[in-house]
Amino acid sequence: MSATPHARRRRPRTNRILAVAAGLATVGTLAAVLPAAAGAATTSKHEDAKQGRYQDVQLLSFNDLHGNLEAPAGSSGRVTEKQADGTTKTIDAGGVEYLATHLRKAREGQKYSVTAAAGDMVGASPLLSGLFHDEPTIEALNKLDLDVTGVGNHEFDEGAKELARLQNGGCHPTAGCYTDKRFEGADFPYLAANVLDEKSGKPILKPYTVWKKDGVKIGFIGVTLEDTPGIVSAEGVKGLKFKDEVETINKYAKELERQGVKSIVALVHEGGLPASTDYNYNCDSPGAGDGISGPIVDIAKNVTPKVDALVTGHTHQAYACTINDPAGNPRMVTSASSFGRLYTDTTLTYDRATGDIARTAVKSANHVVTRDVPKAPDMTKLIDKWNTLAAPIGNRAIGYISGDINNTGTESPLGDLIADAQFAYGKELDPETDLALMNPGGIRAPITYAAKGSEGDGVVTYAEAFTVQPFANTVNLQDFTGAQLIQVLKEQVSGSNAASPKVLQVSSGLTYTLDLTKSGVDRVVTDSIKLNGAAIDPAATYRVATNSFLAGGGDGFPTLGQGTNDLVGEDDLVALEKYLLANSSAANPIAPPAANRISVVR
Structure with a gap:
C-alpha cells in the first residue's frame, strides 16, 4: 500500500491522510508524489524512544453538516446545556465561519491532530449550498482542513455519479460551471466501505484510509446505514447495494490489521438517542452507555474490539459515551449533533510500542460552536461569493x-x-x-x-x-x-x-x-x-x-x-x-x- 497524498492538497499542516486502500476505489485518485514541504517523515527507533512510548493524538470530529454554511436559524441553530444547578441554558450555535475559528483554535499546540466527519456533509442543504449542488460546502470543508469523512445517506440524494463529482471535481453535468474557475472537488477522501456497485461487487469509493504522522498510524473505515435505500429516493441508490455495517467494519478492520495498522476509528453514519437532548448530558451515568439507545448501541456492541472508537451521526443527537465492545471493554462512541453546532474533541493515546490505542486513556467531549468568537475571514469571503450568485433567486x-x-x-x-x-x-x-x-x-x-x-x-x-x-x-x-x-x-x-x-x-x-x-x-x-x-x-x-x-x-x-x-x-x-x-x-x-x-x- 503506497503512501500518497491528495493531489490538490493546499493545507499547510503536516499531518495528512497518507495511505489509502489501493485498488478498491472506483472513483477518485490520489497523487503519487508527496510535496517535500508537507511530507510526514517516518521516525527511527531512536526518535521513537526520544518521543516517549505514548503519544496523544487529537481527533476532532463532526457530522450531519447538511450544507449549513451560514448560521442556522431558529431551533436548528441552538443547543441546550445542562447547568450545575440542574437548570438548562440555551446557546445559539453553528455557522461555518465560527466552526472554522473553533477548530483552528482547538488545533493550536496539537502536533498530532486529525479531523474526521461521519457523513451527511451535503444534501438537504440550504439554498446557499443546495442551489449549487453543494460545491460551496465542499469548498468550505477543504478550508476547514477536513482529513476524511464517511458517506451518509444524503450523499446519495443525487446518486453515485454526483458523489463521484464532489470527490473528483468538474462541472455539473446539466447546470455546468457556476464560476469561471473549475470546481476542484474534495481535498479529503470520502469513504464508503459498505456501499457496493451491484455489478462489480466492489465499494464505489475507498473503504478505508490511513492517517500517518511520525510513525503514528490510525486507520479510518467509513460506512453508512444499511437502510439507506429506505430513506433515499430510488433513483439516488440505483445500481448500488448497501451491506451490513458491523460485518463491513469487521472485514476491513482485519485487513488493516494485516497491513500493520492496529489503531482504528470507524466513521459510522448511524446513531443513537440519548436520554437527554442537553449536549453535555452524561450518557454513562450510572454505567457505560446506560443513557443511550438506538441502532448505534447494537452496532457498537458487535463491532470488533480491533476498532478503538466510533464517530457516528444520522440521528442529529449529541453524545460522548462508552459502550462495551464484544470483549466487554469500554469503547468511546461520539456524535456532535448536526448543522455544525458542535464538534467533538477526542484524545486518542497511541502506544508506539504496540501501534494500538490505549483505550483506558481515551477521553472525549462535545464543544459548542458558539458565535461569540471572531468569524473566520476566509469562510466569510466564501459565503459572500456564493451569496452574491444566489441573491437574485434567494431574496x-x-x-x-x-x-x-x-x-x-x-x-x-x-x-x-x-x-x-x-x-x-x-x-x-x-x-x-x-x-x-x-x-x-x-x-x-x-x-x-x-x-x-x-x-x-x-x-x-x-x-x-x-x-x-x-x-x-x-x-x-x-x-x-x-x-x-x-x-x-x-x-x-x-x-x-x-x-x-x-x-x-x-x-x-x-x-x-x-x-x-x-x-x-x-x-x-x-x-x-x-x-x-x-x-x-x-x-x-x-x-x-x-x-x-x-x-x-x-x-x-x-x-x-x-x-x-x-x-x-x-x-x-x-x-x-x-x-x-x-x-x-x-x-x-x-x-x-x-x-x-x-x-x-x-
Missing part, C-alpha cells in the same frame, strides 16, 4: 407570516402548513384530491419571523423556503382504498418505524388519535380516523397527494408505493410557494397553524 419574497412556524413536535405547525400546501396544489391538478400526507424528515428547518439580512420581519423568502424543502421532490397524486389509507397510518408505528415512529403530517380535514400508551399498530386508534368528520370507508377510493419520495414507499411506508392512477406534478417547493403567495400578504400574513389534527395520548 425573492414569496409569502408573509405572523410568527415563527416551527417544525418540532409529533404534529408540527410547519408540517400542517406544508401538507395544506400540497393538498391545495393537488386540488389544482385534480379537483378530486381528498388529502395530503407529508413525511416529517422532509421538513429540514423552521420558517422564522425575525428579520435576516435585508428581509423585513415576517417576510418568507425563496431561500428560506428552499431550506425547508430542499429535495426537489415532485408532488404526486395516487388513488388508495380506505383500507390502504388506514394501513399507511399504521405503518407510522410498525415495520421499520416500530422502534422510532415516523408520524406523517396531515392536511386539514384528516383527524385521528395516536395513543402512545399502547404498543404496535394499536397506537393508531382506527375508529378515530376521519376525513372531514366522516369515518374512513375501507372500500372507498381516496385521492392522496404526497411527495415523490413517499410515493415510492420511502421512509418505511410500503403501502404508499402501491397507489394507482398516478399523476406527477411540479416539485414540492413550487407547491409551497403557490400556497404562500395565494394565502398571505404583508397586510394579512399567515398565522402558525394550531397543529391540532392529530390527538396524541401519552
Whole structure:
C-alpha cells in the first residue's frame, strides 16, 4: 500500500491522510508524489524512544453538516446545556465561519491532530449550498482542513455519479460551471466501505484510509446505514447495494490489521438517542452507555474490539459515551449533533510500542460552536461569493407570516402548513384530491419571523423556503382504498418505524388519535380516523397527494408505493410557494397553524 497524498492538497499542516486502500476505489485518485514541504517523515527507533512510548493524538470530529454554511436559524441553530444547578441554558450555535475559528483554535499546540466527519456533509442543504449542488460546502470543508469523512445517506440524494463529482471535481453535468474557475472537488477522501456497485461487487469509493504522522498510524473505515435505500429516493441508490455495517467494519478492520495498522476509528453514519437532548448530558451515568439507545448501541456492541472508537451521526443527537465492545471493554462512541453546532474533541493515546490505542486513556467531549468568537475571514469571503450568485433567486419574497412556524413536535405547525400546501396544489391538478400526507424528515428547518439580512420581519423568502424543502421532490397524486389509507397510518408505528415512529403530517380535514400508551399498530386508534368528520370507508377510493419520495414507499411506508392512477406534478417547493403567495400578504400574513389534527395520548 503506497503512501500518497491528495493531489490538490493546499493545507499547510503536516499531518495528512497518507495511505489509502489501493485498488478498491472506483472513483477518485490520489497523487503519487508527496510535496517535500508537507511530507510526514517516518521516525527511527531512536526518535521513537526520544518521543516517549505514548503519544496523544487529537481527533476532532463532526457530522450531519447538511450544507449549513451560514448560521442556522431558529431551533436548528441552538443547543441546550445542562447547568450545575440542574437548570438548562440555551446557546445559539453553528455557522461555518465560527466552526472554522473553533477548530483552528482547538488545533493550536496539537502536533498530532486529525479531523474526521461521519457523513451527511451535503444534501438537504440550504439554498446557499443546495442551489449549487453543494460545491460551496465542499469548498468550505477543504478550508476547514477536513482529513476524511464517511458517506451518509444524503450523499446519495443525487446518486453515485454526483458523489463521484464532489470527490473528483468538474462541472455539473446539466447546470455546468457556476464560476469561471473549475470546481476542484474534495481535498479529503470520502469513504464508503459498505456501499457496493451491484455489478462489480466492489465499494464505489475507498473503504478505508490511513492517517500517518511520525510513525503514528490510525486507520479510518467509513460506512453508512444499511437502510439507506429506505430513506433515499430510488433513483439516488440505483445500481448500488448497501451491506451490513458491523460485518463491513469487521472485514476491513482485519485487513488493516494485516497491513500493520492496529489503531482504528470507524466513521459510522448511524446513531443513537440519548436520554437527554442537553449536549453535555452524561450518557454513562450510572454505567457505560446506560443513557443511550438506538441502532448505534447494537452496532457498537458487535463491532470488533480491533476498532478503538466510533464517530457516528444520522440521528442529529449529541453524545460522548462508552459502550462495551464484544470483549466487554469500554469503547468511546461520539456524535456532535448536526448543522455544525458542535464538534467533538477526542484524545486518542497511541502506544508506539504496540501501534494500538490505549483505550483506558481515551477521553472525549462535545464543544459548542458558539458565535461569540471572531468569524473566520476566509469562510466569510466564501459565503459572500456564493451569496452574491444566489441573491437574485434567494431574496425573492414569496409569502408573509405572523410568527415563527416551527417544525418540532409529533404534529408540527410547519408540517400542517406544508401538507395544506400540497393538498391545495393537488386540488389544482385534480379537483378530486381528498388529502395530503407529508413525511416529517422532509421538513429540514423552521420558517422564522425575525428579520435576516435585508428581509423585513415576517417576510418568507425563496431561500428560506428552499431550506425547508430542499429535495426537489415532485408532488404526486395516487388513488388508495380506505383500507390502504388506514394501513399507511399504521405503518407510522410498525415495520421499520416500530422502534422510532415516523408520524406523517396531515392536511386539514384528516383527524385521528395516536395513543402512545399502547404498543404496535394499536397506537393508531382506527375508529378515530376521519376525513372531514366522516369515518374512513375501507372500500372507498381516496385521492392522496404526497411527495415523490413517499410515493415510492420511502421512509418505511410500503403501502404508499402501491397507489394507482398516478399523476406527477411540479416539485414540492413550487407547491409551497403557490400556497404562500395565494394565502398571505404583508397586510394579512399567515398565522402558525394550531397543529391540532392529530390527538396524541401519552
